[in-house]
Amino acid sequence: MTTQGWTNLETDLLVVGGGVAGTMAAIPALEAGLKVVICEKGKVLDHCGSIGCGVDHYLTVMDTGPEWDTPAFLIKHVPELTDHIVDMAVASRVIEQMPRIFRKIESFGVDFKDKQLGTYYRLRSFGLPGTYHINFDGTDFKKCLGERVRKGKATVLMRTMVVQLLVEDNRAYGAIAFNFRSGEWTVIRAKAVVLAAGDVNRISRNASGLAFDSWHFPYNTGDAQAMGYHAGAMLANMESVEATLTPKGFSAQGLNALVSLGAYFVNRHGERFMFRYDKKGENARRAVLADAGINEYLLGNGPVYLDCRHLSPEMLDRMAYTLQVDRYTLPAFYQQKGVNFREELVEISISELSIRRSGVYFRGSGLAVDANGETSVEALFAAGDCATVSGGIAGAAVLGHMAGEGVVQRVRGSSHALPEVDRRAVESIRARAARHMSHDATLPWRQFEDEVRDTVTDYVGVRRNDKGLRLALDTLQALARREPELKADDLHGLMRVHESCNVRMNAQMMAAASLVRKETRTGSSHCRVDHPQTDDASWRKFVLVERGERGPETTTLSVDQPLSAAFARAAVAA
Amino acid sequence: MDDTKNHASHTCSPAVAARNEEQALAFNPIRIDEQKCVRCDLCDWICPGDLIYHEEGNKTKLPVIAYPDECWYCGLCQSICPTDAIEVIFPEQMVHNRTDVLSLLGKVGA
Structure with a gap:
C-alpha cells in the first residue's frame, strides 16, 4: 500500500543486515512460522557481512571428548581472555550453544572438514586455550545460510538502508528505510527488530589514506549502534577500539590464518618481538599482537615485517590458499607490489581502527544485550559485531540464532497491538533527506x-x-x-x-x-x-x-x- | 526471488559523472576489457559498495565505475565476471606506500 510517497509493510520480524548474524536470526523465526523481512545494503545474501567474502576459520567448541573441547572449559577462561570486562551471563550462553549451532550449520550443507585430511583441521590461535578454530574452505559458508533464508520465504529488500527505528514507550515496532537505487521509501511495522548491521569502520586514517581501504567492510558504519542509541538503547564497551596488523598499503584481513599457520613477526633489527609482549608469542590475542606492533613502531623499532620464510612449502600453500578465501585480491596485491611472501619479508602497518570487539573474543563493543539477544529496548534485538558479545563468524552465528529464538518468545508472549506508524517521524526523516539532496x-x-x-x-x-x-x-x-x-x-x-x-x-x-x-x-x-x-x-x-x-x-x-x-x-x- | 525486487534502472548524476572521470584515473580500482565484456550486469549486481552501474539489459554500454574512491578492492566483480573481463588494479599509494606509520598512532604524548 502506498500512501504519501512511501510503502507500508507489516511483518513479525524485521532484520537489519543480511550477514551471518542477521541470516542466523531469521532462520529460527522462519522455522517458527513467523513472517520475516530482511533489509540489506548489499544485493546478495551469499557473502559475509564483515568481509564480503568467504570464511576461512570458524571458532567452536565441539564437545568431542577432551576437557578443553567442552563449553565449561572455555567459559572458565573467558574472564582472562577479556581482561575481565565481559558479560558472563551472555558469553556463557553463547559458548554453551556453540556445539548445537555448529551441528545445525553443518546440516545446512556447510562442509567444515578438510578435504585432504577427511576430518576437521583445528588450529590454535589468538590466545584461546585450545584448538578451537577450524581452518576450512568456507567459500560457500554464507551461500548455505542465504539459501536457507530464501527457502524460508523471507522478504529481502536489497540495496535498502534502514535509517531510523520506530519506538514507542521503550518498545520497538519497526523502522524506516529507503532503497538507494530506486529512491523508494518503506515503513516497516514489525513485532520485533533484530539489528545485525555489523561493526564500525571508516572511523580513522590508515596507511593508504583511502577511507574505504579498511580491514573489515568499509560499508559497515555502525548503523545499528547509532540507530539503537537514538532509539534509547544502551551500549557498552564503546571505549575499546580495535586495530590489526596488515600488509602496508592494503588493509587486508588474514592475521588469523597467518599466526595459526605459524608466521612470525620481526622488527627492523630482525628480532622476533612478540614474546616480549606475551608468552604465547604470535599465538597471543589479536589485541596483544596489534599492541605489540604499535609499541615496536613507537619504540623506533619499525618497520615491522611479516616473516614466513621458515615455513614448509605445504604450509605456505595452505596459507596462500586460506588468505585468498578471506581476501580474494591479496595475491594480486602482492603480485602488483612484486613481493613473494614465501621468500621475502612483507612490510606490515597498523591498520585503521574499528569498533568491534577490540581484538578480544566474547567482549563486543556495541548494543548491550541480555541472554536472549534483546537490548534494553523491548522487542529490539542485536547480534554479531554490533552487540556486546561478539566472537567473529561463530559469535555472530550463535548470538544471531539466540536472538532469533528470543524473537519467537517475545512475539508469542506479547498480545498487544502494534502502535500506529509515527507519521511525523517519517515525514521529518524524509524532509531531512530532501534537504541533503x-x-x-x-x-x-x-x-x-x-x-x-x-x-x-x-x-x-x-x-x-x-x-x-x-x-x-x-x-x-x-x-x-x-x-x-x-x-x-x-x-x-x-x-x-x-x-x-x-x-x-x-x-x-x-x-x-x-x-x-x-x-x-x-x-x-x-x-x-x-x-x-x-x-x-x-x-x-x-x-x-x-x-x-x-x-x-x-x-x-x-x-x-x-x-x-x-x-x-x-x-x-x- | 529476492534479488529481482528492484529493477529501477539508474544512472548517477552529471555532477558525479564529471568527477568520476578524474577519480577513475587516481583510484583506477578496476579495468574492464571492452572486447571481453558481455554487458551482463553481474558486476553491478555483486558489488557490495553499490559502485558499479550498468543499465540492465543494455548490450552496448559498458558498466560504469560510478564511485571509484569508494572501492574496497575486494575483487568480487572480478571473481564473478563470466569472461574474465575485469582486473583489479591497486593504486600507487597502496602498492608503494610511503606513509609514516607513526602518523597513525595519535598526537597524544606520554
Missing part, C-alpha cells in the same frame, strides 16, 4: 568524514588522555551541528550521508566512554597515557552509554552483574 546542502560527506577520522586518529585512537578526549568531544559535537548541511549528489550519496552521521555518532560515543574509563586496559584497545596502569580495584566495570538530553551520557556497572541488570524493561517470559 537539495542545493541548500553544501557540506561534502567526504570532507565531514575526513574531519571525524582525523579527530579519532589523533585523539581517540590508540593513545588517549583527558585533554585530547575533551578536544575530540568538542570537535565531534560541533560536527553534529553541521549534519543538516551534508550534501548528497544522488541517492547513493544519500546513503553515504546517513553512514557519515552514523560514523560520527559512534566516534562521539567512543570518546565519551574513553573519557570515563580512567585506566588503561587491554593495551592499545584503551590506552590512557595519563592513566597508564590497569586498575582492577576500581575498574572491573562496564562503561555504559545512553542517549541523554545533550548527547551521550555515561554510567558504570560492576562486571559482577550482567549488563541487563541496568535495563529498565522486564525480561521476556521463557
Whole structure:
C-alpha cells in the first residue's frame, strides 16, 4: 500500500543486515512460522557481512571428548581472555550453544572438514586455550545460510538502508528505510527488530589514506549502534577500539590464518618481538599482537615485517590458499607490489581502527544485550559485531540464532497491538533527506568524514588522555551541528550521508566512554597515557552509554552483574 | 526471488559523472576489457559498495565505475565476471606506500 510517497509493510520480524548474524536470526523465526523481512545494503545474501567474502576459520567448541573441547572449559577462561570486562551471563550462553549451532550449520550443507585430511583441521590461535578454530574452505559458508533464508520465504529488500527505528514507550515496532537505487521509501511495522548491521569502520586514517581501504567492510558504519542509541538503547564497551596488523598499503584481513599457520613477526633489527609482549608469542590475542606492533613502531623499532620464510612449502600453500578465501585480491596485491611472501619479508602497518570487539573474543563493543539477544529496548534485538558479545563468524552465528529464538518468545508472549506508524517521524526523516539532496546542502560527506577520522586518529585512537578526549568531544559535537548541511549528489550519496552521521555518532560515543574509563586496559584497545596502569580495584566495570538530553551520557556497572541488570524493561517470559 | 525486487534502472548524476572521470584515473580500482565484456550486469549486481552501474539489459554500454574512491578492492566483480573481463588494479599509494606509520598512532604524548 502506498500512501504519501512511501510503502507500508507489516511483518513479525524485521532484520537489519543480511550477514551471518542477521541470516542466523531469521532462520529460527522462519522455522517458527513467523513472517520475516530482511533489509540489506548489499544485493546478495551469499557473502559475509564483515568481509564480503568467504570464511576461512570458524571458532567452536565441539564437545568431542577432551576437557578443553567442552563449553565449561572455555567459559572458565573467558574472564582472562577479556581482561575481565565481559558479560558472563551472555558469553556463557553463547559458548554453551556453540556445539548445537555448529551441528545445525553443518546440516545446512556447510562442509567444515578438510578435504585432504577427511576430518576437521583445528588450529590454535589468538590466545584461546585450545584448538578451537577450524581452518576450512568456507567459500560457500554464507551461500548455505542465504539459501536457507530464501527457502524460508523471507522478504529481502536489497540495496535498502534502514535509517531510523520506530519506538514507542521503550518498545520497538519497526523502522524506516529507503532503497538507494530506486529512491523508494518503506515503513516497516514489525513485532520485533533484530539489528545485525555489523561493526564500525571508516572511523580513522590508515596507511593508504583511502577511507574505504579498511580491514573489515568499509560499508559497515555502525548503523545499528547509532540507530539503537537514538532509539534509547544502551551500549557498552564503546571505549575499546580495535586495530590489526596488515600488509602496508592494503588493509587486508588474514592475521588469523597467518599466526595459526605459524608466521612470525620481526622488527627492523630482525628480532622476533612478540614474546616480549606475551608468552604465547604470535599465538597471543589479536589485541596483544596489534599492541605489540604499535609499541615496536613507537619504540623506533619499525618497520615491522611479516616473516614466513621458515615455513614448509605445504604450509605456505595452505596459507596462500586460506588468505585468498578471506581476501580474494591479496595475491594480486602482492603480485602488483612484486613481493613473494614465501621468500621475502612483507612490510606490515597498523591498520585503521574499528569498533568491534577490540581484538578480544566474547567482549563486543556495541548494543548491550541480555541472554536472549534483546537490548534494553523491548522487542529490539542485536547480534554479531554490533552487540556486546561478539566472537567473529561463530559469535555472530550463535548470538544471531539466540536472538532469533528470543524473537519467537517475545512475539508469542506479547498480545498487544502494534502502535500506529509515527507519521511525523517519517515525514521529518524524509524532509531531512530532501534537504541533503537539495542545493541548500553544501557540506561534502567526504570532507565531514575526513574531519571525524582525523579527530579519532589523533585523539581517540590508540593513545588517549583527558585533554585530547575533551578536544575530540568538542570537535565531534560541533560536527553534529553541521549534519543538516551534508550534501548528497544522488541517492547513493544519500546513503553515504546517513553512514557519515552514523560514523560520527559512534566516534562521539567512543570518546565519551574513553573519557570515563580512567585506566588503561587491554593495551592499545584503551590506552590512557595519563592513566597508564590497569586498575582492577576500581575498574572491573562496564562503561555504559545512553542517549541523554545533550548527547551521550555515561554510567558504570560492576562486571559482577550482567549488563541487563541496568535495563529498565522486564525480561521476556521463557 | 529476492534479488529481482528492484529493477529501477539508474544512472548517477552529471555532477558525479564529471568527477568520476578524474577519480577513475587516481583510484583506477578496476579495468574492464571492452572486447571481453558481455554487458551482463553481474558486476553491478555483486558489488557490495553499490559502485558499479550498468543499465540492465543494455548490450552496448559498458558498466560504469560510478564511485571509484569508494572501492574496497575486494575483487568480487572480478571473481564473478563470466569472461574474465575485469582486473583489479591497486593504486600507487597502496602498492608503494610511503606513509609514516607513526602518523597513525595519535598526537597524544606520554
